[in-house]
Each structure stands twice: as C-alpha cells, then as structure tokens.
Amino acid sequence: MNIVVCVKYVPDSTADRHFEEDYTVDRVGVDGLLSELDEYAVEQALQLKEKRADEEVTVTALCVGPEKAVDAARKALQMGADKAVHVLDDAIAGSDYAATSLVLAKAIEKIGVPELVICGMASTDASGSVIPAMLAERLGLPQVTLASVIESQGDQVRIKRDNEGSTEVIGATMPLVLSVTDQSGEARYPSFKGIMAAKKKPMEVLSLADIGVEADQVGLSVAWTQVADTTARPPRTAGEIVKDEDGSGAVALTEFLASKKFI
Amino acid sequence: MSEVLVVIDHAEGEVKKPTYELLTIARRLGEPSAVFFGAPAQGDPVAEKVKKYGAEKVYVIDDAELKGYLVAPKAEALQQLVEKTSPAAVLIPSTFEGKEVAARLAIKTGSGLITDAVDVQEGPVTTQSVFAGNYTVTAKVTQGTPIITVKPNSAAPEETEGAAAVEAFAVTISDVAKTAQIIAAQPRQSTGRPELTEAAIVVSGGRGTGGNFEPIEQFADSLGAAVGASRAAVDSGWMPHAFQVGQTGKTVSPQLYVANGISGAIQHRAGMQTSKTIVAVNKDEEAPIFELVDFGVVGDLHTVLPAATEQVTQRKG
Ligand SMILES: Cc1cc2nc3c(=O)[nH]c(=O)nc-3n(C[C@H](O)[C@H](O)[C@H](O)COP(=O)(O)OP(=O)(O)OC[C@H]3O[C@@H](n4cnc5c(N)ncnc54)[C@H](O)[C@@H]3O)c2cc1C
Numbered sequence: 001m002n003i004v005v006c007v008k009y010v011p012d013s014t015a016d017r018h019f020e021e022d023y024t025v026d027r028v029g030v031d032g033l034l035s036e037l038d039e040y041a042v043e044q045a046l047q048l049k050e051k052r053a054d055e056e057v058t059v060t061a062l063c064v065g066p067e068k069a070v071d072a073a074r075k076a077l078q079m080g081a082d083k084a085v086h087v088l089d090d091a092i093a094g095s096d097y098a099a100t101s102l103v104l105a106k107a108i109e110k111i112g113v114p115e116l117v118i119c120g121m122a123s124t125d126a127s128g129s130v131i132p133a134m135l136a137e138r139l140g141l142p143q144v145t146l147a148s149v150i151e152s153q154g155d156q157v158r159i160k161r162d163n164e165g166s167t168e169v170i171g172a173t174m175p176l177v178l179s180v181t182d183q184s185g186e187a188r189y190p191s192f193k194g195i196m197a198a199k200k201k202p203m204e205v206l207s208l209a210d211i212g213v214e215a216d217q218v219g220l221s222v223a224w225t226q227v228a229d230t231t232a233r234p235p236r237t238a239g240e241i242v243k244d245e246d247g248s249g250a251v252a253l254t255e256f257l258a259s260k261k262f263i
Numbered sequence: 264m265s266e267v268l269v270v271i272d273h274a275e276g277e278v279k280k281p282t283y284e285l286l287t288i289a290r291r292l293g294e295p296s297a298v299f300f301g302a303p304a305q306g307d308p309v310a311e312k313v314k315k316y317g318a319e320k321v322y323v324i325d326d327a328e329l330k331g332y333l334v335a336p337k338a339e340a341l342q343q344l345v346e347k348t349s350p351a352a353v354l355i356p357s358t359f360e361g362k363e364v365a366a367r368l369a370i371k372t373g374s375g376l377i378t379d380a381v382d383v384q385e386g387p388v389t390t391q392s393v394f395a396g397n398y399t400v401t402a403k404v405t406q407g408t409p410i411i412t413v414k415p416n417s418a419a420p421e422e423t424e425g426a427a428a429v430e431a432f433a434v435t436i437s438d439v440a441k442t443a444q445i446i447a448a449q450p451r452q453s454t455g456r457p458e459l460t461e462a463a464i465v466v467s468g469g470r471g472t473g474g475n476f477e478p479i480e481q482f483a484d485s486l487g488a489a490v491g492a493s494r495a496a497v498d499s500g501w502m503p504h505a506f507q508v509g510q511t512g513k514t515v516s517p518q519l520y521v522a523n524g525i526s527g528a529i530q531h532r533a534g535m536q537t538s539k540t541i542v543a544v545n546k547d548e549e550a551p552i553f554e555l556v557d558f559g560v561v562g563d564l565h566t567v568l569p570a571a572t573e574q575v576t577q578r579k580g
C-alpha cells in the first residue's frame with residue numbers, strides 16, 4: 001500500500017509573519033517549519049503503516065515550496081516517512097489554491113496515485129482547509145476530511161469527525177484523500193535514530209517540467225485570485241487592567257460591562 | 264442585474280443567521296438568489312424567511328439523493344446551477360463543509376476562490392483577516408465566477424422584501440460524487456445557549472478553570488452569552504471540541520469576548536482576536552492575553568466570576 005502525505009512548509013506562527021511587496025507571504029525572511037497541523041497527518045500515516053505491519057506500506061512525504069521547504073519534507077522523513085518528494089520551481093512562487101492543488105495533483109500522478117493521500121486539516125498560514133477537497137476533485141477521488149479517529153480494513157476507511165452540529169462516521173473505499181485534525185492524536189517527535197536514518201532516505205526534487213505542468217499554469221501572474229492590499233492590524237490600544245482585591249475586580253468588571261452597555 | 268447565488272445555511276429547514284448576512288452582502292453585488300439544499304416540502308417555509316432579506320429567487324434542490332454523502336454532490340449541483348444562471352458571484356457560509364463545497368466548485372468551474380471573507384463589497388472585493396488576525400487582506404477573483412466563503416458576523420442582516428420566487432432545480436449527480444458516505448450522524452445536544460460563532464457575547468474558559476466550568480457557564484448565562492473553551496480545556500476533556508475557540512476550533516468575532524484562565528497563545532488568538540471588545544480574567548498579570556484586552560482583571564476566576572455573575576444578575580434585576 002502507498003500513502004502520500006502532503007506536508008507544507010510555513011512561516012512559524014509565533015514569528016513576525018508578514019507579506020512581501022507583491023503581497024505574497026514572506027516564506028524566506030521568516031523562520032519556517034513543517035506546518036504543525038501536517039505533523040498530525042504524518043503521524044496518522046505512520047500509525048497506519050505500523051498497524052499494517054504484514055503489508056508493504058510506503059509513506060511518501062510530498063512538499064511544494066521554495067528551497068527551504070525541504071526542511072518540512074526532511075522533518076517528515078525524520079518522523080519516519082520512507083521517502084520524500086519536493087516540487088521546487090521558481091515559477092510556483094505566489095501560486096493560489098487552484099495552482100497549488102494542480103501542482104500537488106500532478107506530482108501525485110507522477111509518483112503514482114496511492115491508496116491514500118493524507119493532508120493536514122489546514123495549513124497554519126493560509127488556513128483555507130480547501131486543498132484536500134481540491135486535490136480530491138482534481139484526482140477524481142472521494143474525500144474524507146477532518147478525521148479525529150481513523151480506522152481502516154482492507155481498502156475500507158472509516159473515520160469519526162466533529163462536524164458543525166453533529167459527530168459523524170464517514171466511510172469510503174480507497175483510493176481516497178483523507179485529512180486529519182489535531183484531535184487525531186499527538187504527533188511523535190523524531191528520535192535520534194530517526195534523524196540519523198533520515199539522512200539516507202531518498203529525497204527526490206521535481207521541477208514543473210518533471211510533473212508535466214507548464215510554467216504559465218501556475219504562479220502569481222496567473223492566479224485566479226489577486227490580492228489588492230495587505231494591512232497590518234493596528235495594535236490594540238492598551239486596555240485598563242485592575243488587580244482584584246477583596247472583590248474589587250468583580251465590581252470593576254461589572255462597571256466596565258455596564259459602561260459598554262453589555263448589561 | 265446578475266444573480267448572486269447564496270447557499271442557505273440551515274439545519275432541517277431552520278435557517279441560520281449567517282444566511283441573512285450573506286443575503287445582505289449579496290445585494291451589494293447583484294440580485295440575491297437563495298439556494299436551498301433540503302426537503303422540497305421545506306422549500307416554501309424557507310422561502311418565506313429568506314424573502315424578508317431580499318431573496319428574489321429561491322432555488323430548491325431536493326437533497327434526498329445528496330445528503331447521505333460528503334460535499335461532492337453539492338458541488339456538482341452548484342456547478343449545474345452556476346452554468347444555468349451565470350451568477351455574478353457565489354456566496355457560501357464559511358463552515359468547513361461550505362469551504363469544501365466551494366473548493367470543489369472552484370476547480371469544476373475554473374473559478375477563483377476566496378475563503379473566510381469577513382467583508383465583501385462591490386467588485387466583489389473581499390476582506391480577510393489573516394495570520395491570527397494580525398493582518399487584513401483585500402482581494403478579488405480574477406478568473407471565472409467569484410466563489411467566496413463568508414464568515415459569520417460579517418454583516419448586519421438588513422431586512423428588505425424580495426420576490427422569493429421558488430423554483431425547483433433538478434440536478435443530476437454522478438456516481439463518483441457518491442463515494443464518501445455518511446454512515447452515522449449523532450446530532451450534538453443543544454445547550455440552550457446561543458451558537459458560538461453567531462453569539463454577540465462569548466465567555467470562554469481555559470486551563471485556569473481547573474476543570475470547573477460552572478463559574479464560566481453561570482457568568483455566560485447572566486450575560487446571555489455562548490460558552491467557549493481553549494484547546495487546553497478541550498484536550499483535558501473538560502469541554503467538547505465543538506466549544507474550542509482558535510486556529511483548530513471556531514473563529515468567533517463577537518461584540519464581547521471574555522477570556523477566563525486563558526493565557527492567550529497565538530493559536531487561541533487566531534480564533535478571537537477580531538472580537539470588538541476583549542476582556543480577560545487571569546491570575547497572572549504577565550499573561551499575554553492582557554496585551555489584547557480592553558479591560559482586564561488580575562485575579563482568580565473562581566472568586567471574580569461568581570461575584571460578577573451576582574452583580575450582573577442584580578443589575579438586570
Ligand atoms: C497547531 C496548533 C493548534 C492549536 N489550536 C488551538 C486552538 O484552536 N485553540 C486554543 O485555545 N489553543 C490552540 N492551541 C494550543 C495553544 O498553543 C495553547 O496551548 C492553548 O491555547 C493554551 O490554553 P490555555 O490558555 O487554556 O492554557 P495555559 O496556556 O496553560 O494558560 C492557563 C492560564 O490560566 C491562568 N490561570 C490559572 N489559574 C487561574 C485562576 N484560578 N484564575 C484565573 N486565571 C488562572 C494562568 O495564569 C494561565 O495564563 C494550538 C496549538 C497548536 C500547536
């Protein structure tokens with residue numbers, strides 16, 4: 001069985017994230033890492049592999065992004081993925097969801113459509129939660145998204161998830177696209193052994209030409225959406241902070257709420 | 264004027280407030296046509312409701328054949344409606360389901376997609392709040408039909424009478440769309456409190472509650488508020504995940520957000536930073552949440568909240 005895990009390289013959410021002059025996300029000037037939410041996807045892929053010990057299961061980490069994005073793929077290898085594919089091409093810079101999903105889909109077809117494509121629930125920078133659905137659409141596969149519990153038997157997959165108003169059980173037959181939430185279980189840390197082993201694992205770098213995508217199908221200039229402006233949120237003006245002493249806190253709080261007409 | 268398709272957010276025909284916000288926004292872009300996925304018998308009562316917010320047409324798509332599956336059939340249905348109506352835009356509620364329907368629809372129709380808009384103006388030009396609310400981005404769609412998912416509380420619903428002409432729209436759903444099946448669904452029990460994402464006031468608790476949410480719930484009830492929680496509180500099993508506010512929970516943008524025993528991690532901020540007024544109760548004066556607040560109390564939530572609850576209740580008397 002083959003599993004492809006989509007891992008994105010994102011700017012650290014605790015760093016000072018910002019935009020470039022062309023309104024694309026600065027992915028180079030800010031420390032980046034494997035999107036934390038994709039660690040859960042890698043974890044679930046590895047658990048599946050462990051559960052299916054009697055089969056040959058290959059986990060391939062797939063990453064689309066600039067040169068530094070190789071770090072995200074490498075982290076997946078350190079956690080235990082078997083190999084990694086990095087799609088790297090200058091023309092990709094500034095791609096929107098449509099182009100990113102195209103590159104991912106074409107790369108997956110190039111690797112060979114696996115039984116399972118596993119994604120995180122959202123990237124921590126764009127946080128659209130749309131790439132898994134777009135991938136499924138492009139690959140003509142079912143999507144089973146936002147899983148918190150995953151069970152599989154043979155080619156059957158069942159997941160549990162929290163939807164808006166209910167808890168659901170969803171079922172589908174492989175091949176399919178799966179996305180997992182941060183409720184699916186802590187992701188493992190790379191062990192020392194894992195870090196050493198990762199150095200010897202295959203890391204393939206593919207260009208757009210390698211996966212059969214034309215340069216003019218992707219990138220900022222052909223994006224189906226265009227950013228007109230980005231503005232930093234003005235810092236909130238310092239609020240009033242009181243120390244509670246013998247009940248003064250509750251009085252002040254109630255006063256404040258009343259003054260703002262919340263009571 | 265071109266039609267603007269608005270997908271109705273509802274549960275069993277109970278229309279939810281974001282629908283009225285979307286209809287209000289749609290009027291800035293063209294003529295609102297509401298799209299109802301549901302039982303045909305509910306079409307007329309639903310039309311009566313959206314009529315009040317200016318829906319000129321109501322397309323009723325019988326969901327008998329769709330509802331047992333995840334989003335793919337809905338996306339196919341919308342594609343067929345888009346082909347028929349050539350709308351100026353498609354507005355979809357920014358729920359996870361809504362975003363996935365939009366994602367598939369965007370690829371199917373070769374259209375640009377903008378997710379999680381907090382405002383949409385003529386153009387359409389959208390506003391999004393990104394990087395945990397630290398930036399606002401304005402954008403537009405440059406190809407195909409603008410497909411925009413809109414967050415709750417993005418507009419104040421404005422009433423105006425529409426024609427609300429009901430039209431049954433027959434769709435054909437392919438077999439490949441019916442491959443991810445909903446095997447079971449267990450509706451969550453209602454708490455009787457307002458919906459978290461729609462509430463005007465949200466009172467949240469974190470690890471600082473120590474697992475006792477009673478002071479949070481009682482304070483919330485005194486204000487008529489929804490209850491929220493941090494991931495730490497959810498991970499500890501104190502509150503169900505549906506109550507989580509933040510990056511991997513709900514984004515809320517209420518008039519008032521009260522964070523109690525919550526430190527204010529970036530992932531929590533991502534879900535509440537755009538609230539109009541922010542209040543915190545935390546016993547650590549160094550807690551990062553205080554950087555965000557309009558008003559803060561350094562104190563123990565277990566004493567401050569019960570006392571405040573009593574005073575609020577008295578004032579409301
Ligand atoms: C990928 C990812 C996604 C995440 N998504 C989310 C998310 O969606 N939502 C979210 O909330 N978090 C999320 N987190 C977790 C986040 O980083 C924090 O760990 C979490 O928000 C902390 O919750 P907390 O503030 O309740 O707990 P803590 O950080 O432990 O803070 C508890 C606070 O309570 C105060 N306190 C203690 N006792 C009292 C008392 N008696 N009275 C008053 N105050 C008291 C303390 O001073 C402290 O400030 C995510 C993390 C990651 C990595």
Ligand SMILES: Nc1ncnc2c1ncn2[C@@H]1O[C@H](COP(=O)(O)O)[C@@H](O)[C@H]1O
Binds near residue numbers: 007009037041128129
């Ligand atoms: N550039 C990328 N490279 C690899 N995977 C990606 C990329 N962008 C998005 N993904 C995957 O799609 C998921 C959802 O992303 P998004 O729709 O941007 O929130 C992520 O958690 C990743 O698994």
